[in-house]
Amino acid sequence: MAVLEKVRDRETVAQTAEAAGDSIAFAIVGSGGAGALTAGAILLEAAGKAGWYGLMTRSVGPQIRGGEAAALISLANRPVDCPAEEYDFLVAIDWRNVDRFAKEMPLAENALAIGDPAAGEVPAIIVNTGATLAQTELKELAGAIPGGRENMIAAGIAAGLAGLPIEIVMAVIASKLESKGQGAIDASRRCLEVGMQQARAYGKSYQLRAPSTNGNGRWLITGNEAVGLGAVRGGVRFAAAYPITPATEVLEWLSPSLRKIGGALLQAEDELASINMAIGASFGGRASITATSGPGLSLMVEALGLAIASEVPIVVVDVMRGGPSTGIPTKSEQSDLNIAVYGCHGDAPHIVVAPLSVRDCLFSAQWAVYLAEAMQTAAIILSDQSIGQARALIDSPIDNGFIAERKTVKSVSEEGYNRYAFTDDNISPMAVPGLPGGQYTADGLTHSIRGLPSTKGEDHQKQLDKRRDKVEKFDYGEHWAAIEHNVRDKSPPEFNLLTWGSLAGPAREAMRLLSNEGISVKLIAMRLIAPLRKQELLTELGETARTLIVEQTHSGQFHQYLRAKCDLPGEIRHFHRPGPQPIGPKEICDQIRDWKSS
Amino acid sequence: MAVLEKVRDRETVAQTAEAAGDSIAFAIVGSGGAGALTAGAILLEAAGKAGWYGLMTRSVGPQIRGGEAAALISLANRPVDCPAEEYDFLVAIDWRNVDRFAKEMPLAENALAIGDPAAGEVPAIIVNTGATLAQTELKELAGAIPGGRENMIAAGIAAGLAGLPIEIVMAVIASKLESKGQGAIDASRRCLEVGMQQARAYGKSYQLRAPSTNGNGRWLITGNEAVGLGAVRGGVRFAAAYPITPATEVLEWLSPSLRKIGGALLQAEDELASINMAIGASFGGRASITATSGPGLSLMVEALGLAIASEVPIVVVDVMRGGPSTGIPTKSEQSDLNIAVYGCHGDAPHIVVAPLSVRDCLFSAQWAVYLAEAMQTAAIILSDQSIGQARALIDSPIDNGFIAERKTVKSVSEEGYNRYAFTDDNISPMAVPGLPGGQYTADGLTHSIRGLPSTKGEDHQKQLDKRRDKVEKFDYGEHWAAIEHNVRDKSPPEFNLLTWGSLAGPAREAMRLLSNEGISVKLIAMRLIAPLRKQELLTELGETARTLIVEQTHSGQFHQYLRAKCDLPGEIRHFHRPGPQPIGPKEICDQIRDWKSS
């Protein structure tokens, strides 16, 4: 069994149950311009400096600007896999439209909800949670401090309740406000102090245990940034861009970053252009990428087929959002699996890789670049909004060593060059423009080994065989999935928990929770979606009679995809739901508990 | 069991074995400009006038013009389901590049191959077939007739061998040459006479038995034309067009035809425009269509999702060709099944209908329009080159009565109008622009019942549910498949033969051949691909332990699609191959015979 810790880092190591005080979750909400998100970001960074791990997601209203926003933050003494399902406290700068968010931040039993009496009555949806209500005059307190802002008072309250040392928070603020001068920094300190003082007055505390590490080498990164960095580590030097929510940050990170190291990003007029630009650049010998979301991927499938048929490597990032059509651009879903796997016309085998977490965006993107280049085909990275736009505190990730290495011809013999020649590993050495004698024409038409258009059945069959075999027979090692078993001595486990992509986080958390109850669960979180590693999967599913499949789609795309390719053994249950509501660990636990007791 | 003859016409009735003389197949080949295709078309039409059924396919070289071409013709006393696998005779105006075609027209054992000694040696590939070789000075004979042409001599030879009466052939020629004057007509007659005389000299004949009907009401039509006519019968009044091989003829037929009855075709700048034009027209209340092939469908998937999410009905014809990418534009394949079923991002249930034959293009297209309009969704018609560009002699088809009937609101009450309201049949009555008070905004964003953008989980889930249920719960009647059983008294049959779309023809022919050997086979030829009629399919598969699945793809897309959706009972074998070589009845028979004897 490919046990994770052997090959991967500590993030993926199964943890045993935690004592209380090992994690907290809180939210800061406010209407547009109130600065709730800024306050949240400062606290997250400070927590990292202090040595904690953490995750921040954000929820914003439909307004382009001026709409309400919530920063949802989880901090813990180990890497945080997914947003919390219960929040310990909530600081509301105001209550505007809080009912819009309330579902995303359910309050825990002994939670505290802090609001400003000047902002009006506490909304029923909050009162009804049974949380302890605390009133603090944020506006008044901020008004009393020259240059004071309510969101900094709120930050102080949250820091106080969470036990974040003021000096660390101030260090973050100081570096951010450098350009604004000492006055602004001092005002922030005053606000923090006042907020912390308030926090003490509530008589409650949600302090984390002191961190086990000092935070040295901790990183703060979003999934979209991590995809960009992973791609560049993998060898990408060219990107083509057309913005789209929630993928734009991949491109916005790549643009200045590529420039720094000698690469380039080209802004395209549309996605038809962006993917073709990437293909053109790759034809020129440069590992190339583009990033988009569902609507853009739809526009790219024709050229994806071209990359596959002409065997020009290319990486396309799809940061999934709610679908179909324009759907819900700002919310997550896993429903582009079908188009990613099956979206080309004709038979067009290619690679689909799904990052398992914010941190794994780095690994997966780097690996995907490597795979695309090694096999001269298209690789799709199926990330999603829930990890792409989440910001996480992680251990500084080492480079996984996967570097693009394209099989090329270095010189051409007298007999000439056959671009699409048959070889033992099914990969035809490629001539990169500039090589004398290597001239050939890349073609999306069915072609002979030389690359000339052909309507012959033999050419068609053999090139199709080659393109299938090169991806099917490639050695993907252990990376096709992250696999963990929570109670090692119970083997085979009582349950398999089979999922993919970003749902690895909640599924892993569910596995941890179940281990507290002694329920033995084996998690199989698939990273390599296509080609399906059928044998490996069946081996891992093993003799366990019960497998729960979890995914965030309406129609059950993942389950059907697995069914199409292999006979799943034993009893199968399937838990799936579309977005925008995330699927949380407790729901997954409930599914398994129900099953166990049935 | 939905026995076919109850609901459909005689084409689909199982036939018992035929005596020799009930069918012939022949080919006329020549280099570009030699007129082989013209000669073939004349003979086909004449055969129809004489009362026979028939099918003509054409094979052309890669040259745009001036390349060689072959007319492949089958005639019979019953509807011809697929191109022949063996040819009785071949008339070569010249031998240029004949090896390119040789695979597509294998000669039967006692075949005759006629060539002009002036055109050089008979190529080895023909000699090696063992066919009787006959030399006729086509060029010389034609030269001797003022205005004479070699292809007309060839037509005379073929007519003579097939037993087509000269007066009927002349009637066809006369109507075609009307504008060219009596001289041209007389020259053709002389050529025909000379050719027929030659035919007598060979001492061989492949005469068909006298036709059982007089050919009254017989039609000569291609699959692409039939799709156009079916669509218009179904109610289509608007088409948008961007040409692509092998779908262009659908559009070229629709353009003047729509104009004749008051409709309109709009030529678009690309496929992104054409599908959106069709959606716009449909939003305006007109049943609308566009036609394309794989590359164009790739460009349409984004807007397909829009039609599905905004619930604006639309029909897209995909006349499949070899893929992926530009592939083999002039040859057939079934490999767009995946993109047709799974090609949208997000969860986007819709309709996929596959015509079973040239004739069924009419039925299927008309039905597809009806389904799209009734359910306010997108319907894809998955035709392919093998039926789209084949010309068939069929019985004049009656209108199947399926007429677009969209559920609309006729007036709006005081409370206002909710475009996406929930109803018992899951179909929300639509307001057509012009109706006072019905104003709403159609939207591809997740929306409330009123049609306003929403990010709420409830709206998303319920609209997704509705769009799934409306297509899943619709009553498709018996039309989801054509079902036949060759040996009725052997029940359950020994074998199920499960296929889809254009492969219904060869599969039906295989079933007929096997009934000669007393092997009982039940053919299930699926017309409705999506949504899969799972229950009906399982019922039809019944207790038969052996099911052979046949399809023309490299990866087995149809088989995997079925697996994804249901547990196929009993033992399954799977015979599949990509294009361009058609899958013929004998190959299918061999599969079943092998299995039986194993």
Added chain:
Amino acid sequence: MNVQQQPAFKAGDYKSDITPIWCPGCGDFHVLLSATKALAELGTPPEKIAVISGIGCSSRIPAYTNCYGFHGVHGRSLALGAGLKVARPDLTVMVMSGDGDGFSIGGNHFLHACRRNIDMTYIVMDNRVYGMTKGQPSPTTEPDWDSALSPGGTGLSPFHPLVIALASGANFVARSFSGNIKATTQTIVEAVRHPGFSFVEILSPCVTFRPDESSWKTQTHSASVEATDDPARAARRIMTDDGFNVGILYRGKRKPYDIHVEDTFKDPAILGEEFAV
């Protein structure tokens, strides 16, 4: 159109009860106001009007009107509009877009819509930025405008929508500034009335990502000369203008596209005849 016979409409009759998601101060509020005023002046009943858009802040406009609307996918509004108008020539079709939607991803449809000259009105709310996706350069953005996606600017000379419209055959070409409600209203009225394809670029500031565009209020000035019907003259004028010249610049005389779906149909049975052997 016989305006006399229509009931008298007010701008409010063309406005829906939905609160726009636009940022406070966004120029698009003014475009919405002008459009509804123009429709009231034209007097076509709201149910006979269709407002079609793509994706972007600006493209949210259909649901804010009380007309039939289609909020389609990014960049394809002109195609939706063309299909609708050919299928339903009785409707007034207004396509409303943004500079990204209309000139970047939608550029090809713009070219061909101008050329096709179907009788409809195309209004682009140009804020020289992708607003909805939070501030990337669009084809009309100045070359030195700094952004995350193009640090230091794109270095590209901006796209000239009016020149392209003219060069590809639009029959009516105008520019307006959203802040000038009266002129914008009048321009839209004339654009809708003019036969064939009418194009109006409305400079509509994005207060959030382009606060510098507040200067447009003073930068825009009316075209000093009368509209011409000579494309070459109009081209000359536009190619040398400063981009802030507002007014109607061209009124062409090309015949609008005239193929359309009729109101009544002949029996399609006649179409089968050609296939009888």
Added chain:
Amino acid sequence: MNVQQQPAFKAGDYKSDITPIWCPGCGDFHVLLSATKALAELGTPPEKIAVISGIGCSSRIPAYTNCYGFHGVHGRSLALGAGLKVARPDLTVMVMSGDGDGFSIGGNHFLHACRRNIDMTYIVMDNRVYGMTKGQPSPTTEPDWDSALSPGGTGLSPFHPLVIALASGANFVARSFSGNIKATTQTIVEAVRHPGFSFVEILSPCVTFRPDESSWKTQTHSASVEATDDPARAARRIMTDDGFNVGILYRGKRKPYDIHVEDTFKDPAILGEEFAV
């Protein structure tokens, strides 16, 4: 480029051994000949040249040359070419297309390629018809040209490629006639040499679907005036020309796009630093 140091090349060195599928007499044979002659004159070794195309009869050209080639999908050749040139500034990139590929489905990329002004050459073989799909009207087809798809003609005024090129920022604009090998060769040489985006429309008759185009031989005539570097003047001239005016019409002075991939790279490890807390 230092031509002296290159070995001397002949046109044949740029021609492959593949027999074109074109109809006998197709104008594209002449384009191929002119292009190979031009490349020989330029003296860039074949392996340093990439010829990129889409789909169409004309787009088959890459494999008939002895350069690196990419026969992509329909309409996207300019995007392939742009990506290649930015990634590999050392290569000479020639994009070769048809009127359908380039101006119909590919129209948007044409607009934006002109605007972007990347240093490459765009040659469109304009036969005013979709040849490959057997005779449908293209954007440059005359309004009254009869065809199955548009019986009686489209009624649309043709697209003016040169005007659009100029209006959207191409840096070099020329027209040529395929039958005139010498002039076409020279025009291509100058187009490739000119910095930035160079556009050459070559009138290249389709003998099969447009036999009437045999008249082009006599209809075409050289531009009577010298090329200008003033886009407004060039526009005026082109907007009133008869479509058969051949020669170099515009040589611009815009700076080519200069963002590109370098030859050597810094270690990407430095990029991780910004994430350290």
